[in-house]
Amino acid sequence: MPGDSTSAARRTTIRVVVVGDRATGKSSLIASAAAERFPVEVQPVLPPTRLPADFYPDNVPLTLVDTSSSLENRGKLAEELKRADAVVLTYACDQPTTLKRLSTFWLHELRRLEIKAPVIVVGCKLDKRDEQYRMSLEQVMAPIMQQFREIETCIECSAANLVQVPEVFYYAQKAVLHPTAPLFDLETQTLKPRCVRALKRIFVLCDQDMDDALNDEELNAFQVKCFNAPLQPAEIVEVKRVVQEKLADGVNDLGLTLTGFLFLHALFIEKGRLETTWTVLRKFGYDDEIKLADLYLSIPFKKTLDQNMELTSEAMEFLKGVFSTYDADKDGVLRCSELDDLFSTAPESPWEEAPYKDAVDRTPMGGLSLSGFLCEWELMTLLDPTQSFANLIYIGYNCDAPSAFHVTRRxxxxxxxxxxxxxxxxxxxxxxxxxxxxxxxxxxxxxxxxxxxxxxxxxxxxxxxxxxxxxxxxxxxxxxxxxxxxxxxxxxxxxxxxxxxxxxxxxxxxxxxxxxxxxxxxxxxxxxxxxxxxxxxxxxxxxxxxxxxxxxxxxxxxxxxxxxxxxxxxxxxxxxxxxxxxxxxxxxxxxxxxxxxxTEVGRNEKLYRRLVNRSLMFVSVGAAVAVVGLAAYRTYAAKKNTSS
The missing domain is CATH 3.40.50.300 (P-loop containing nucleotide triphosphate hydrolases)
Structure with missing residues (x-):
C-alpha cells in the first residue's frame, strides 16, 4: 500500500533552528542548501533563510534559522529553540571534540530548556574527515541515540562538495510532518498502543462486510481513499505475499487480516516510510497526537452557561446496541476485558481516570451494568460533550453531532x-x-x-x-x-x-x-x-x-x-x-x-423592586386616564365649535 506523502498536517511553514559549536559549519550548511552551491564567503550568523514550498515533495516551506553559540547570545539561542519545529544539531567530522560535546553539553541543554522538537544530528565537513580514523555513522551515534531518544535521525554531509546537504533539511521536515515518536517504539521495535488503536479503527471502517478481513475490493477502496490511486491486481497479490511470508495469520481466505494490516504499517515504518502511515492516519482525520482532529469533532451548537448537552434517544439506542454487542456472555455486565475491547479503537479507555473512574456502581471485578454504562456516557456528555462525541465516533457512531446531542432549555x-x-x-x-x-x-x-x-x-x-x-x-x-x-x-x-x-x-x-x-x-x-x-x-x-x-x-x-x-x-x-x-x-x-x-438583602431588594413596579403601574394608569380625559375634552370642544 505505498503512496505519496500528504500535506494533511496543514502547516504553513516549518521552522528549523540550526545549533552547534562554533565553526562546525552551521552557516555554510544553510547557505549551501539555499543556493545549491558552496558559498565562497559566508557571514558568521545568517539571517533567517527560506526554502520555498516546492523545494521538497511535501510542499511546505522551511525557514532555516542560524544561531550563534557564543555565551553572550545564549538568551537569544534559547528563545529560538523554544520556537523551533525541528532542531538541526551540528558537529564537525574533522573535530572529534565537537562530537563529544553533543552528549556532554548540547543534548543536555535541549533537555534543560524542555525543547520537545525532534532533533536531527548532522556531521558537517565530511570532506575534511581524516580517513585514517574513519568509523561508521552507526558506530558513532548508536550510544548517543540510545541515551537521547529525542534524536530522530543522524546524517553526515559536506557543504563544500554538496554531499547530502538537501537531505539534512528533508529529514528535518519529515521529522515534523511524519514524526516517528507517536507511531513507533524504537526500543521494542513495535507500533505504539495509540497507533495500533487508530489503525484498528481504520481497519474496521474499511471492513465493509464486517468479516474481519479486507478483501481485494476493500483493499482497493482503502488505497484510493488514502492515495488517490487504485491497486493493480498484481500489486494486491504482492502485498498479500509479503505479509504471508512473514506472518502466517496476516492473510486468510477472506483477505488481509487486522494482524496483517498492522504488520504492513510496522514494516513501512521500519523501512523509513513513515509518510505512508501518516497519510493513512490523516486521511481518516487523525492529528499529530493520533487523536481525531478538532475539525471532525465540531459540535454546531451554541449554548449558554445554564444550558447542558444531553444524549438523544438515537445515541442512547446506539449505545445500548454497542453494549449488547460487546457483552459476549450476555450476562448483562461488561467485564473489564469486554470494556477494553469496546474502547480498543479509541486512543485510550476514557473512564480510567477521574472524574469517571469511581463515578458509577461496578461489580466487585470492575464490570459495568447497562445502567452504569449509560450513566458514564451521560456524565461525560454533561462534563465534556466534545470528548463524549469523540468517543462515540471512535466506537463506531457514524452520524453527526445534532443526531447525538440536544441542548437543554435554559x-x-x-x-x-x-x-x-x-x-x-x-x-x-x-x-x-x-x-x-x-x-x-x-x-x-x-x-x-x-x-x-x-x-x-x-x-x-x-x-x-x-x-x-x-x-x-x-x-x-x-x-x-x-x-x-x-x-x-x-x-x-x-x-x-x-x-x-x-x-x-x-x-x-x-x-x-x-x-x-x-x-x-x-x-x-x-x-x-x-x-x-x-x-x-x-x-x-x-x-x-x-x-x-x-x-x-x-x-x-x-x-x-x-x-x-x-x-x-x-x-x-x-x-x-x-x-x-x-x-x-x-x-x-x-x-x-x-x-x-x-437572604434578607435579597428579600428587601425584591420587595423594593415590587414597590417600584407597582408605583410605575399606578403612574402609568394615571397618565393613561389623563390622556383619555384630554382626548374626550378635545372631542367635546370640537363638536361644540362645529355646532356653533
Missing part, C-alpha cells in the same frame, strides 16, 4: 415556566468536613456503610439513575464540593450556572456542622442573587442515628424557614434509612421556581 427559562424537561440533573453537594457527604455519595452507588473516614481532597462525581414514582427515569449527578474548595468555587460568579440543585449536608449531632452548612447555604444564596443563577436548595441532616444536640432540630428548621426552603431531610446511611433523599433531590430540581434560598 435554567432561567425553566424557573419562569415553573418546570423543566431535563433528563440529567447535576447536584452540588456542599458541607463541612466529616458531615457525611462522601458517605451519602457512596450510598447513592449502593456501597455499604464504613466507619473509616477519609476526607475528600478533590471534586468527586457519582452518577446513578433515580426512578420516579410516575415511572420516569432521571439521571442524577452528585458533585461533592470539598469544604476547602467551596470558597474558590463560589468566587466565580458563573459557577452556579451548571447547577440544577444544591444540597447542604451537616452532621445532625454537631452544632458547629449545622452552623457551617448554614453559612455555606447563605454563601450560595448570595452568589445566586448577585449572579442571577439562583438554584433550588435542600438541607440534609446526616447521621440521624446519633442523638441530636439540644435544639438541633429546631435550629435547622428555623434556618430553612428563614431562607425559604423545605425542612431538612433526615438520613442515616449507617441504619440504611435514607428517607428517599435522592428522589427528593430530583423533585426539588424538577421544580426550579421553588426552594431558591433568599
Amino acid at each position: 435554567r432561567s427559562v425553566n424557573r419562569k415556566k415553573q418546570k423543566t424537561e431535563r433528563n440529567v440533573y447535576q447536584c452540588f453537594v456542599f458541607g463541612p468536613k466529616s458531615a457525611g457527604k462522601s458517605t451519602l455519595l457512596k450510598s447513592f452507588l449502593g456501597r455499604p456503610f464504613s466507619e473509616n473516614y477519609s476526607p475528600t481532597s478533590s471534586d468527586w462525581y457519582v452518577v446513578n439513575v433515580v426512578n420516579q414514582p410516575a415511572g420516569t427515569r432521571k439521571t442524577l449527578v452528585l458533585h461533592e464540593i470539598p469544604e476547602d474548595e467551596a470558597k474558590t468555587l463560589l468566587s466565580d460568579k458563573k459557577s452556579l450556572a451548571a447547577c440544577d440543585v444544591a444540597v447542604f449536608v451537616y452532621d445532625s449531632s454537631d452544632e458547629y456542622s449545622l452552623e457551617r452548612s448554614s453559612e455555606l447555604l447563605k454563601d450560595v444564596a448570595r452568589q445566586g442573587e448577585e449572579s442571577g443563577f439562583g438554584v433550588p436548595c435542600l438541607f440534609i441532616a446526616a447521621k440521624d442515628d446519633l442523638d441530636s444536640y439540644s435544639n438541633g432540630i429546631k435550629d435547622s428548621a428555623k434556618i430553612c424557614h428563614d431562607m425559604g426552603i423545605d425542612a431538612p431531610v433526615h438520613v442515616s446511611v449507617k441504619e440504611r434509612d435514607i428517607n428517599n433523599v435522592f428522589q427528593r433531590i430530583v423533585n426539588v430540581a424538577e421544580h426550579p421556581q421553588l426552594n431558591v434560598p433568599e
Whole structure:
C-alpha cells in the first residue's frame, strides 16, 4: 500500500533552528542548501533563510534559522529553540571534540530548556574527515541515540562538495510532518498502543462486510481513499505475499487480516516510510497526537452557561446496541476485558481516570451494568460533550453531532415556566468536613456503610439513575464540593450556572456542622442573587442515628424557614434509612421556581423592586386616564365649535 506523502498536517511553514559549536559549519550548511552551491564567503550568523514550498515533495516551506553559540547570545539561542519545529544539531567530522560535546553539553541543554522538537544530528565537513580514523555513522551515534531518544535521525554531509546537504533539511521536515515518536517504539521495535488503536479503527471502517478481513475490493477502496490511486491486481497479490511470508495469520481466505494490516504499517515504518502511515492516519482525520482532529469533532451548537448537552434517544439506542454487542456472555455486565475491547479503537479507555473512574456502581471485578454504562456516557456528555462525541465516533457512531446531542432549555427559562424537561440533573453537594457527604455519595452507588473516614481532597462525581414514582427515569449527578474548595468555587460568579440543585449536608449531632452548612447555604444564596443563577436548595441532616444536640432540630428548621426552603431531610446511611433523599433531590430540581434560598438583602431588594413596579403601574394608569380625559375634552370642544 505505498503512496505519496500528504500535506494533511496543514502547516504553513516549518521552522528549523540550526545549533552547534562554533565553526562546525552551521552557516555554510544553510547557505549551501539555499543556493545549491558552496558559498565562497559566508557571514558568521545568517539571517533567517527560506526554502520555498516546492523545494521538497511535501510542499511546505522551511525557514532555516542560524544561531550563534557564543555565551553572550545564549538568551537569544534559547528563545529560538523554544520556537523551533525541528532542531538541526551540528558537529564537525574533522573535530572529534565537537562530537563529544553533543552528549556532554548540547543534548543536555535541549533537555534543560524542555525543547520537545525532534532533533536531527548532522556531521558537517565530511570532506575534511581524516580517513585514517574513519568509523561508521552507526558506530558513532548508536550510544548517543540510545541515551537521547529525542534524536530522530543522524546524517553526515559536506557543504563544500554538496554531499547530502538537501537531505539534512528533508529529514528535518519529515521529522515534523511524519514524526516517528507517536507511531513507533524504537526500543521494542513495535507500533505504539495509540497507533495500533487508530489503525484498528481504520481497519474496521474499511471492513465493509464486517468479516474481519479486507478483501481485494476493500483493499482497493482503502488505497484510493488514502492515495488517490487504485491497486493493480498484481500489486494486491504482492502485498498479500509479503505479509504471508512473514506472518502466517496476516492473510486468510477472506483477505488481509487486522494482524496483517498492522504488520504492513510496522514494516513501512521500519523501512523509513513513515509518510505512508501518516497519510493513512490523516486521511481518516487523525492529528499529530493520533487523536481525531478538532475539525471532525465540531459540535454546531451554541449554548449558554445554564444550558447542558444531553444524549438523544438515537445515541442512547446506539449505545445500548454497542453494549449488547460487546457483552459476549450476555450476562448483562461488561467485564473489564469486554470494556477494553469496546474502547480498543479509541486512543485510550476514557473512564480510567477521574472524574469517571469511581463515578458509577461496578461489580466487585470492575464490570459495568447497562445502567452504569449509560450513566458514564451521560456524565461525560454533561462534563465534556466534545470528548463524549469523540468517543462515540471512535466506537463506531457514524452520524453527526445534532443526531447525538440536544441542548437543554435554559435554567432561567425553566424557573419562569415553573418546570423543566431535563433528563440529567447535576447536584452540588456542599458541607463541612466529616458531615457525611462522601458517605451519602457512596450510598447513592449502593456501597455499604464504613466507619473509616477519609476526607475528600478533590471534586468527586457519582452518577446513578433515580426512578420516579410516575415511572420516569432521571439521571442524577452528585458533585461533592470539598469544604476547602467551596470558597474558590463560589468566587466565580458563573459557577452556579451548571447547577440544577444544591444540597447542604451537616452532621445532625454537631452544632458547629449545622452552623457551617448554614453559612455555606447563605454563601450560595448570595452568589445566586448577585449572579442571577439562583438554584433550588435542600438541607440534609446526616447521621440521624446519633442523638441530636439540644435544639438541633429546631435550629435547622428555623434556618430553612428563614431562607425559604423545605425542612431538612433526615438520613442515616449507617441504619440504611435514607428517607428517599435522592428522589427528593430530583423533585426539588424538577421544580426550579421553588426552594431558591433568599437572604434578607435579597428579600428587601425584591420587595423594593415590587414597590417600584407597582408605583410605575399606578403612574402609568394615571397618565393613561389623563390622556383619555384630554382626548374626550378635545372631542367635546370640537363638536361644540362645529355646532356653533
